[in-house]
Amino acid sequence: MTSEFEIIERYFKKKMKQTALGVGDDAAMIHVRNNYQLAISSDMLIENIHFLKNTNPSHLGWKSLAVNLSDIAAMGAIPKWATLSISLPKINHTWLKKFSKGFFKCADKFGIDLIGGDTTKGPLSISITIMGESKKDEALLRSGAKINDDIWVTGQLGLASMGLANLQGQLKLPPRIKMKCIRALEIPTPKTFLGSYLSRYANSCIDISDGLIQDLRHILKASKVGASLLLNDIPCEKFIHTSKQYQFVLNGGDDYELLFTAAKKNRPFIKKIAKKTNTPVTMIGNITKKKALNILSEQGKSIKFNPKGFDHFA
């Protein structure tokens, strides 16, 4: 019988690149540079809640880390370390091999050391804590949005929730975008590289995990401002416009794109860092003094929308 120590040794122990003491003692030790602070975030992924049964384990390994990286990107910080706690119904070596491969593919791409965690028996769930460095007092908060700021988003919205609806048999997708939507759901790309430059130019930032509206509302509430968006400017697949299924763009979770606000004068710099990091960015509206969220149609009319995003307990 393989023990939990052997699982860690075989699948989760890798050479550390930036860690004083890695896996194998009661705790890991890291050194945070002078004049830097540590950004920390934890996320838990549960089978049948956050991912479907029989999800490709390699994709799951990637996504588990990617969704955490997205939180660090949203702080404008540089991710460096992660812990991984995983509970498994039984030891399945094929599954573990694929899961760890996907996890480390993501870890290596974004420069993360896996420094510790836990392995135990239980219903399949994955709990990650991610840590990154941010220059002292330069973290990008939800509370920093200023009146007249441009509102920007990265990538395209709604892909992941369309992919999920398709896999659940609730949405038929044109063949040309089906795989794109499923890939957005299963192996999202965290906006780590753009995030690490954003603190210089943006005033506030959040990652879109619960849907555009709900996440934007977190910024508006924390910053005590409102916003006006142009529906047609929100970057999404043409299919959304032709089918009028805007709920995927406005309320769909799991996108892991960044939503940030920045002064108008910073437009050229934002375009420059977007180009440098190969990250598509789009302006979708602006921050208003009036504390309300307005979404305008092409005809300039306020559209009605569901104010709620994704909530696991709803």
Added chain:
Amino acid sequence: MTSEFEIIERYFKKKMKQTALGVGDDAAMIHVRNNYQLAISSDMLIENIHFLKNTNPSHLGWKSLAVNLSDIAAMGAIPKWATLSISLPKINHTWLKKFSKGFFKCADKFGIDLIGGDTTKGPLSISITIMGESKKDEALLRSGAKINDDIWVTGQLGLASMGLANLQGQLKLPPRIKMKCIRALEIPTPKTFLGSYLSRYANSCIDISDGLIQDLRHILKASKVGASLLLNDIPCEKFIHTSKQYQFVLNGGDDYELLFTAAKKNRPFIKKIAKKTNTPVTMIGNITKKKALNILSEQGKSIKFNPKGFDHFA
């Protein structure tokens, strides 16, 4: 319907004492002092694996944090911050109120800020990451044991595993120690105060979570040494000796006492910090050059023992 945001707001948001940015953004921000390193450890507790169904939620809240604090104590570090990810089958306000009360009772006693986490639907499980500070290069590692070191343990061993066996109907306990054993199982006291002094005087340290033998063997393997223990010196209830049920002392998990090794010349200092922090400590043997673990009976004979401790997958 209560949302995950309302749960966090109502039960898990407290005033921060030592945290730059706490619960409520994409990540928390902390500042690690110059010349200090950060010790990080993660543990996951699952219903029916790590705790029995219907465990008192207040005790569970305490224990979830306590077992993590124990890892930081075993590094000789000072715990300061924790993240808590919790999955719940449904929102039960009575349960949440009690759980958070127990959690914060422990957090307040040991000076911990809860800085973030996640709340989601799923089978009951609790995943905590704990962080503490340790002076640069002063962390107590498993690999530091030296030949001729004394071997010390805190408290009494075997109580928690006797409590569990009793609750599971596998062990009848004398009434005078039954409650003591169940309390050791459900609300263990992490040796945080002693741990924070130990790095000056000890050479190696581990917390006893998987049983004395298994955890001592981690030290022996990492330090490339052996050990000799005197069975009768291991601190435990008299019941163990009269019933000869030494497996609870040698292999019982969940004790969360500290096992540490220190040079003989440090005996007076160790007794002093033990007294100062009100922590019982006992010498149980010494580190040997011969790479084996020997446990001697009162008659000086090597006793046979099960080399394995607790393994969730065994």
